[in-house]
Amino acid sequence: MSIKFPIYLDHNATTPVDERVLEAMLPYFTEKFGNAASRNHAFGWEAEKGVDLAREQMADLIGADPKEIIWTSGSTESNNLAIKGAATMYARKGKHIITAEHEHKATLDPCKRLEKEGYEVTYLDPPLDGVITADMVKEAIREDTVLVSLMWANNEIGTINEIPEIGKICKEKGIVFHTDATQMVGKLPIDVEEAGVDLLSASGHKFYGPKGVGCLYVRRRRPRIRLTAIIDGGGHERGMRSGTLNVTGIVGMGAAAALCKAEMSDDAIRLGNLRNKLEQTITDQLDGVAINGRLDKRIPHTSNISFAWVEGESLMMAIKEIAVSSGSACTSASLEPSYVLKSLGVGDDLAHSSLRFGLGRKTTEEEIDYTAQKVVEGVKKLRELSPLYEMHLEGIDLSTVEWADH
Numbered sequence: 001m002s003i004k005f006p007i008y009l010d011h012n013a014t015t016p017v018d019e020r021v022l023e024a025m026l027p028y029f030t031e032k033f034g035n036a037a038s039r040n041h042a043f044g045w046e047a048e049k050g051v052d053l054a055r056e057q058m059a060d061l062i063g064a065d066p067k068e069i070i071w072t073s074g075s076t077e078s079n080n081l082a083i084k085g086a087a088t089m090y091a092r093k094g095k096h097i098i099t100a101e102h103e104h105k106a107t108l109d110p111c112k113r114l115e116k117e118g119y120e121v122t123y124l125d126p127p128l129d130g131v132i133t134a135d136m137v138k139e140a141i142r143e144d145t146v147l148v149s150l151m152w153a154n155n156e157i158g159t160i161n162e163i164p165e166i167g168k169i170c171k172e173k174g175i176v177f178h179t180d181a182t183q184m185v186g187k188l189p190i191d192v193e194e195a196g197v198d199l200l201s202a203s204g205h206k207f208y209g210p211k212g213v214g215c216l217y218v219r220r221r222r223p224r225i226r227l228t229a230i231i232d233g234g235g236h237e238r239g240m241r242s243g244t245l246n247v248t249g250i251v252g253m254g255a256a257a258a259l260c261k262a263e264m265s266d267d268a269i270r271l272g273n274l275r276n277k278l279e280q281t282i283t284d285q286l287d288g289v290a291i292n293g294r295l296d297k298r299i300p301h302t303s304n305i306s307f308a309w310v311e312g313e314s315l316m317m318a319i320k321e322i323a324v325s326s327g328s329a330c331t332s333a334s335l336e337p338s339y340v341l342k343s344l345g346v347g348d349d350l351a352h353s354s355l356r357f358g359l360g361r362k363t364t365e366e367e368i369d370y371t372a373q374k375v376v377e378g379v380k381k382l383r384e385l386s387p388l389y390e391m392h393l394e395g396i397d398l399s400t401v402e403w404a405d406h
């Protein structure tokens with residue numbers, strides 16, 4: 001099979017809409033165009049039927065009850081609603097929140113906003129392997145802790161936090177537990193009951209659904225979680241998120257969820273094998289390569305690799321026909337090294353030289369073989385030009401070099 005260029009290996013940033021998802025959505029743009037809140041006629045009922053099915057499909061993917069799904073515009077909004085909504089609702093109990101330094105900005109920024117409003121936030125410092133453990137959370141819990149917000153899987157390095165164990169501790173202490181599961185949903189099995197999660201964010205475009213639609217799971221029983229709304233209006237979504245529903249988007253996200261439920265286990269095995277092959281081929285042929293994050297606790301389609309003595313942006317130029325990301329997609333416009341890698345304690349040199357490979361449903365073995373070869377060639381070529389690499393070959397320990405300061 002011939003390779004189609006450019007090769008897309010940035011599925012953590014976004015995924016294409018699956019053709020079967022698009023097919024499910026199309027009628028809702030035209031003949032089924034009704035407003036799901038129109039209770040008085042068939043157009044409204046038809047749209048509502050589509051939304052109800054999607055609610056069931058989404059709930060089924062994460063082990064929830066359909067009534068517990070609140071539709072939003074995506075995970076940024078879901079995180080904002082979860083964090084600000086819970087912190088405000090439960091402020092009487094306390095004003096302390098726990099999160100971690102390597103969370104997505106869509107979690108960190110709502111927390112920073114709350115700090116300005118008098119809340120206190122503990123940012124857990126992740127270990128080098130990137131995994132937040134239940135013990136770390138336990139140690140940070142205080143009398144006045146009302147909310148723990150920790151992502152299920154990290155968007156840059158793919159590591160998986162100890163979510164069920166953390167859920168158990170939060171439950172024991174009566175603390176609301178939110179998880180940003182944007183990168184986990186549809187990739188590996190999730191059960192909100194088993195994991196003791198109270199609030200969970202998901203986004204359609206990360207699992208082959210459309211952009212601009214997401215949801216927040218809000219637990220209704222044991223215990224019933226209440227949130228202060230951020231968007232007020234017509235009282236849609238149990239009053240937690242007003243605004244006419246994005247029916248086409250919601251139908252698409254539901255269809256995407258159903259496909260993931262059916263195909264996720266095969267995809268996970270296939271992509272895990274391809275990801276391992278990519279890493280193996282690269283590490284076999286290059287020295288000075290580090291795979292970031294704990295290897296045995298990662299989502300299967302993600303690999304974040306640092307290449308010593310090479311600059312990440314230059315390497316991206318050297319493999320132009322392959323779409324990958326260096327640093328996190330939302331901040332890669334700047335040349336700052338990734339704050340996620342820095343928070344793990346990865347040195348500036350290695351944080352600067354990292355690439356994230358995100359495999360997806362349509363990724364082929366040919367594409368992975370080609371990518372591995374191109375990366376190896378690119379790194380070798382850049383190192384030939386690098387005085388730092390030459391010094392390394394001469395046996396000079398670069399960490400002991402005293403650089404002239406001009």
Ligand SMILES: Cc1ncc(COP(=O)(O)O)c(C=O)c1O
Pocket residue numbers: 012013073074075076077104106151153154155180182183202203204214
């Ligand atoms: C972990 C994580 N949280 C939140 C978001 C934001 O999601 P959305 O694009 O749906 O607003 C992303 C997307 O980059 C993400 O990876």
